[in-house]
Amino acid sequence: MDLIFAVLRDFVIAFVVAVCWGILFGTPKKILLIAGLVGGMGHCIRFILLQLGFGLISATLAGSVAIGLVGIFVAHKVHNPPVVFTMPACITMIPGMFAYRTMLAGIKITDLQSAKLEPDVLLVMTHNFMLTMSLLFTLAIGICIGALLFRKTSVRDISLAKVLEKMSHIQHTKKD
Amino acid sequence: MERFSSNKEIISAKQFANFGLDVGTYLLASGAHCGRLDTNIKRMAVRWGFNVELNPTFRGLLISVQNMRDESDTITLFRESPGHNVHLAILTEVSQLSWKVYDKCLAFDETVRAFEDIKNKKHYNCWIIAFAVGLACAGLCLLSKGDYYNAAVAWIGAFMGSVLRYKISKYKYNNMIAIGIAAFVTTLVTGLGAIYGIGTNTETAMATAVLYLIPGVPLINCVIDLIEGYLSSSINRALFAAFVLLCIAAGMTLCITLLGIDNFQIS
Helix, strand or coil: CHHHHHHHHHHHHHHHHHHHHHHHHCCCHHHHHHHHHHHHHHHHHHHHHHHCCCCHHHHHHHHHHHHHHHHHHHHHHHCCCCHHHHHHHHHCCCCHHHHHHHHHHHHHHCCHHHHHHCCCHHHHHHHHHHHHHHHHHHHHHHHHHHHHHHHHHHHHHCCHHHHHHHHHHHHHHHHC | CHHHHHHCCCCCHHHHHHHHHHHHHHHHHCCCCHHHHHHHHHHHHHHHCEEEEEEECCCEEEEEEEECCCCCCEEEEEEECCCCCCCHHHHHHHHHHHHHHHHHCCCHHHHHHHHHHHHCCCCCCHHHHHHHHHHHHHHHHHHCCCCHHHHHHHHHHHHHHHHHHHHHHHCCCCHHHHHHHHHHHHHHHHHHHHHCCCCCCHHHHHHHHCHHHCCHHHHHHHHHHHHHCCHHHHHHHHHHHHHHHHHHHHHHHHHHHHHCHHHCCCC
């Protein structure tokens, strides 16, 4: 029961975060709700996988890929490019804490005396830096999977026959 | 062929190149990746029978337009993009306009007018954005195991920093200075919260309150461009994003060292 409540709380907070990022990025008003729902779903998947004992990076990858794939289907329904709402949705999983720790460790390392007292500060910095970079890349991959697949279907809409039909009026004007 | 009798509108390559540059540079400034520029502009070019090649970079757009009816009607133009300001609604509008041009064969002056309307579209009000940004940072604070007091501190810090950032950028200062100052002020608020011990997990408020400055759109577009093979644009975006991150870190570092680095522990 506690777990269900925790998942629900996670969903609600991620929903609010995704909607607010949508406002910052200028997502159209009608799509804000969808951005929130997709973002909540993605973060929920990550939360559940983390509870099941998956690693942080694989859980984030699963969440962002889910956002990207759902984004394609929703984009056809609402007639919007998927980036408009998958972008704020994915940002809910941004690795802020690790980036902050990287920076704090970086500041501490500038003081040699205290760095000698805590020699693991270099390890902390590298660890957090690598984690930040990997998580950022996972987020981008999630959005890319959606964007690339969507681009293919969009291009497929422009079938060769249709293009030829449009071009044919050029031949006519030449004769005129 | 009767259906297309109204489509025989003839415009010159220069007219289309100028329109394409308008659309392309505005899309770049609104946070579109290069593949989107390519599909949208080529879709519109088909309607008037042009062959278009693009070379987008972060800073501007090089377009070369060939008229398929007339070999001598060829032009290559370059234009710088306006100041970058992420506005995803523009991407939706331009994409829908390009489909309308393609399917319904809009007239050229009608298309230009429709694009002017899109250009005049307003972003959200800066106070609404500041409020929302505060909520977003507070939410991220809660997600990374902060309590409600931490979230409140993060909200105040993000709100103040965001308002200040918009006020500074209104005076046409360099954008990076605005970001650095905003990061400084936000960290000042959350750092004071940490020193006075508001909430149990003060580190989360410090870390999450500055996240509204993160250049998320350029960072993600950088990877998309890399995958699609627009290397020069990708490098430009990566450099831009890295420099914004550096500015945030510089603002925070300045503030933390002023407040005393010993007050902050890495948990």
